[in-house]
Every structure is written in structure tokens, then in C-alpha cells.
Amino acid sequence: MSEGAAKKEERRKFQAIKGTRDLLPPDTALWNRVEQTAHEVFSTFGFGEIRLPLFEETELFRRSVGAETDVGKEMWYTFQDPLDLEQIIKERQEAGPNPYADKYGDLRAALFEVQRRVQALTLRPEATASVCRAYIEHNMEQWPQPVKLYYVGPMFRRERPQKGRYRQFYQIGAEVLGVVRPEAKQDWEKEVGKDAAIDAEVIEMLITFFDKVGLQGAELSINSIGHNGPDCRPHYIGKLYNELLKIEDKLGPDSKRRIRTNPLRVLDSKLESEQSYIEKLPHITDSLCPACSAHYAELKHELALRGVRYHENWRLVRGLDYYMRTTFEITAQGLGSQNAVCGGGRYDGLVELLGGPPTKGIGFAIGEDRLILSLQESGKAPAQQGRDVYIAWMGERAHATAIRAAKDLRKAGFSVELPPVEQKFGKALGQADKLGAKYALILGDNEVAEGLWTLKTLADGSQAKFTEPDLLDHLRKSKRVSS
Ligand code: HAM
Numbered sequence: 001m002s003e004g005a006a007k008k009e010e011r012r013k014f015q016a017i018k019g020t021r022d023l024l025p026p027d028t029a030l031w032n033r034v035e036q037t038a039h040e041v042f043s044t045f046g047f048g049e050i051r052l053p054l055f056e057e058t059e060l061f062r063r064s065v066g067a068e069t070d071v072g073k074e075m076w077y078t079f080q081d082p083l084d085l086e087q088i089i090k091e092r093q094e095a096g097p098n099p100y101a102d103k104y105g106d107l108r109a110a111l112f113e114v115q116r117r118v119q120a121l122t123l124r125p126e127a128t129a130s131v132c133r134a135y136i137e138h139n140m141e142q143w144p145q146p147v148k149l150y151y152v153g154p155m156f157r158r159e160r161p162q163k164g165r166y167r168q169f170y171q172i173g174a175e176v177l178g179v180v181r182p183e184a185k186q187d188w189e190k191e192v193g194k195d196a197a198i199d200a201e202v203i204e205m206l207i208t209f210f211d212k213v214g215l216q217g218a219e220l221s222i223n224s225i226g227h228n229g230p231d232c233r234p235h236y237i238g239k240l241y242n243e244l245l246k247i248e249d250k251l252g253p254d255s256k257r258r259i260r261t262n263p264l265r266v267l268d269s270k271l272e273s274e275q276s277y278i279e280k281l282p283h284i285t286d287s288l289c290p291a292c293s294a295h296y297a298e299l300k301h302e303l304a305l306r307g308v309r310y311h312e313n314w315r316l317v318r319g320l321d322y323y324m325r326t327t328f329e330i331t332a333q334g335l336g337s338q339n340a341v342c343g344g345g346r347y348d349g350l351v352e353l354l355g356g357p358p359t360k361g362i363g364f365a366i367g368e369d370r371l372i373l374s375l376q377e378s379g380k381a382p383a384q385q386g387r388d389v390y391i392a393w394m395g396e397r398a399h400a401t402a403i404r405a406a407k408d409l410r411k412a413g414f415s416v417e418l419p420p421v422e423q424k425f426g427k428a429l430g431q432a433d434k435l436g437a438k439y440a441l442i443l444g445d446n447e448v449a450e451g452l453w454t455l456k457t458l459a460d461g462s463q464a465k466f467t468e469p470d471l472l473d474h475l476r477k478s479k480r481v482s483s
Contacts, residue, residue, distance in 0.1 A: 019167025386436025
């Protein structure tokens with residue numbers, strides 16, 4: 001690199017990595033309001049917050065999300081955790097005689113150990129797998145069942161960025177996990193009513209949350225994708241596969257590939273030219289086993305009891321491996337092609353697949369970035385939040401008084417701007433205006449000597465004098481009136 005180029009490189013400005021972004025005020029006020037509403041609404045349904053690590057063993061996601069799905073491996077941020085070789089050597093020395101000793105003795109054992117320990121880690125592409133891992137790790141099957149958890153935080157997928165699709169994005173999700181006691185196990189597949197009521201309640205919670213944050217035009221779609229028994233989904237997939245082979249030459253390359261890797265996902269296709277063919281394919285809800293069919297009917301009944309409006313979408317199969325029976329999605333306005341603001345479903349058996357006891361599970365995740373976008377598009381964004389009071393002070397004595405006034409006003413809950421150096425009153429009032437302050441508190445030597453402070457209302461320019469306690473009273477009253 002030439003010297004000039006090196007200098008240029010040194011002075012280069014950094015930018016956020018493609019697909020990531022900074023969230024700035026005033027937008028962050030809306031993010032906080034949305035998250036606060038989630039905390040409030042979810043706790044009224046008995047959910048507690050879980051805070052999870054941002055990365056896990058890659059194997060956890062491979063086994064749960066599935067490497068061949070849409071959220072599959074090529075979209076993960078995976079990295080190798082450096083090995084602590086010193087620690088391995090120390091542990092091996094402490095372990096005593098080497099059980100693998102032969103011609104190669106220690107070398108073979110050491111390599112074996114290194115291979116075992118090389119651990120690929122992945123930034124979480126979603127959090128359901130982590131919640132299940134935590135359920136097992138903390139023996140939550142001993143807690144009162146079902147365990148209801150929710151989480152808020154960033155997820156990472158290496159997707160092609162576009163409006164509403166990022167590589168670091170945020171989810172607000174909730175999961176209900178309930179261990180299946182051994183005595184109930186034989187009835188597991190047959191059990192119906194209780195289960196679907198949980199699915200419906202989870203969806204009701206979601207709709208309550210969306211109503212409370214003011215999301216407009218939200219539409220709930222539901223479906224059932226049955227279970228893995230031979231008389232249910234596999235039977236349907238066989239039928240679907242045969243039908244897909246018949247129309248293979250009419251399909252695009254993605255769908256063609258999916259016929260063999262994951263035929264259900266063909267139903268998800270948005271490719272215009274395929275739609276008329278896909279629409280004629282057999283519906284999964286006509287091929288469900290009696291237990292799954294009853295479960296789906298019960299879900300619809302339970303939703304109706306709760307006054308939740310939905311429409312059935314037989315093509316809603318979802319892009320992760322772990323779903324069974326109920327799947328659902330919510331779309332919202334103003335999002336273009338990435339209009340799914342929430343997705344979820346039932347995943348009985350996932351905890352067992354990850355080494356835990358037989359457990360039922362149902363949950364959802366809201367795409368918070370998309371939710372915020374939709375709220376902003378419909379004019380729900382808060383305006384730049386102005387200060388309540390700008391303190392315009394001049395003079396040594398006024399400075400000390402201004403510091404005390406700022407402290408007292410902040411303690412009473414007002415947002416206060418206290419300029420660090422004195423300014424001419426004219427300049428200070430201009431500054432107060434720019435910051436959108438409601439009032440300017442004018443403190444000069446006269447005010448301090450008299451013990452009467454001048455409060456200027458910036459909207460109409462009116463001024464009044466107050467003693468210190470009266471001023472607080474006045475501001476409190478006017479805040480109550482305006483809120
Ligand atoms: P998901 O459908 O992969 O499900 O994601 C849920 C939501 O996250 C989507 O509906 C969308 O709003 C948002 N989302 C996904 N990818 C992106 C992205 N790249 N940029 C912005 N937003 C995105 C899950 O993650 C499951 N864990 C949901 C679940 C929980 N199922 C059961 N429990």
C-alpha cells in the first residue's frame with residue numbers, strides 16, 4: 001500500500017456493518033415503549049422474563065432449527081472458540097494413566113481430546129432453542145408447569161438486507177413449556193382440549209399486546225401441520241411430493257430443489273408464476289390424523305371463545321424444523337414484502353430432541369424492527385422529546401442556585417437542561433427553543449436576591465414570578481393538566 005493510500009485508510013470513517021444499524025433517539029423512545037408494553041402485558045398472563053446468552057453451541061441450532069431450513073446453516077454467524085490447550089494438558093496430567101495409550105500413546109489421546117473440545121459457536125438466529133436448552137439445564141420440569149417465559153433481544157441471521165430485514169434484528173418472544181408426566185405419556189398424542197387452550201391463550205396475549213401498542217391492520221393466519229406420526233404429516237408429504245413431481249417443470253429453481261429437500265416449503269413460495277399450480281395442491285388439513293384434526297378444531301373453538309379473529313391459511317408451514325400442529329403468523333401494514341411481524345407455533349418434542357424429558361412447547365417471536373416500522377408508518381412514532389425546563393442563568397450566585405434548581409426539578413421528575421456555562425439570556429432562550437423546551441427558568445442576580453424566579457412559557461412568551469416552592473407546585477399542576 002502506498003503511503004498516501006495508507007494515510008487515507010487510517011482516516012477512513014467507520015460504518016456499521018451491512019445489515020446492522022444504530023437505533024437513535026427519538027426512535028429509541030418508541031422501542032422502549034414497545035418493550036415496556038411487552039413486559040406489562042406478558043406479566044398479566046403470568047410470563048416471567050428470561051435473559052439468554054447471545055451465542056450457543058452450533059450443534060444446538062443444527063439439531064433444533066435444522067440446517068436445511070430457511071433459517072439454516074448458511075445464514076448463521078458461526079465461529080470457532082479458541083482452545084485452551086494449557087488447560088487440556090493440565091487436566092490430562094491430573095487424570096492419571098492414559099486409557100488410550102498404545103504405540104502413539106499420549107499423542108492420540110491428546111488429539112482425541114482436542115477434537116472433542118473444538119467447539120463451534122453460533123450467534124443465535126432465534127431463541128426458542130436456547131429457551132429449551134435453559135429449561136433442561138435448570139431442571140425447569142421441577143417448577144410448577146407449564147413454565148411461561150419471554151425474552152427481548154437481538155438475533156443474528158446472514159440474510160440479504162432490505163426494508164424490514166436485517167442481519168442483526170430484534171425479537172420479542174414468548175414460550176410455554178410443560179413437561180409430560182410419565183403417567184400422561186401414553187395419552188400424549190390423544191390429549192386434545194387443554195393443549196389447544198394454551199395455543200389460543202398465547203395468541204390472545206399476542207393480540208392484546210398488538211392492540212395495546214396500537215398496531216394497525218394486523219391479520220392473524222393459522223394452520224395445523226400435524227405431527228410426525230406415519231398417519232399424519234409424513235403421509236401428507238408423500239402425497240404432496242407425488243403431486244409436486246407432476247408440476248416440477250412449471251416450478252422455479254428454488255421450489256424444484258425443495259421438492260427433494262423440504263417439499264412443505266414449496267407451499268411458502270411467493271413466486272408469481274408458480275401460484276396457480278401451488279393453489280391446486282392438496283391441503284394438509286385434509287390429511288391430518290384424528291388427534292391433530294381434533295386439536296386444530298379445538299384451537300379454532302378456543303380462539304372464538306376469546307373473540308380472536310383469524311383466517312386459515314393452509315399454506316402456512318413456517319421455516320423451522322421443530323414445528324408440529326399449530327402454526328401461526330401475523331402480518332401488518334406498511335412493511336412491503338417483509339410483512340410478517342410475528343411467527344410462532346407448537347413444538348412438542350423439541351426439548352426431548354435436545355436431551356430433556358418429553359415436553360410440550362408453544363411460542364412465538366415478534367420481529368420488533370418490523371413492528372416499529374409499521375407503527376412509524378401509521379404515525380405512531382413519538383416526536384422528538386423536548387425538555388420540560390431550560391435553565392437560563394447568568395452570574396456566579398445564579399450558577400449555584402441553577403444547580404440546586406436543576407437537582408430539585410429532576411428529583412420531581414422533570415427533564416431539565418442546565419447549560420454548563422453562562423449565556424446571554426437572548427442566546428439561552430434561542431437554545432431553549434431549539435431543544436423544544438416548554439419553559440425557560442430565568443435566574444439572574446436579581447432573581448436570586450429577591451428569591452423570586454422568573455418562568456417563561458415558550459409557546460406564548462408569557463412570564464410569571466414564583467418562589468421556589470410555588471414554582472415546583474405550578475410545574476407539577478401544569479404537567480398533570482397536559483398529561
Ligand atoms: P421466525 O418466523 O423465524 O420465528 O421469526 C419471527 C419473526 O422475526 C418474523 O416474523 C419476523 O418478524 C422477524 N424476523 C425474522 N428474521 C428477520 C430479519 N432478518 N430481520 C428482521 N426481522 C426478522 C422464530 O424465530 C421462532 N423462534 C418463533 C417461535 C418462538 N416459534 C415458537 N416459539
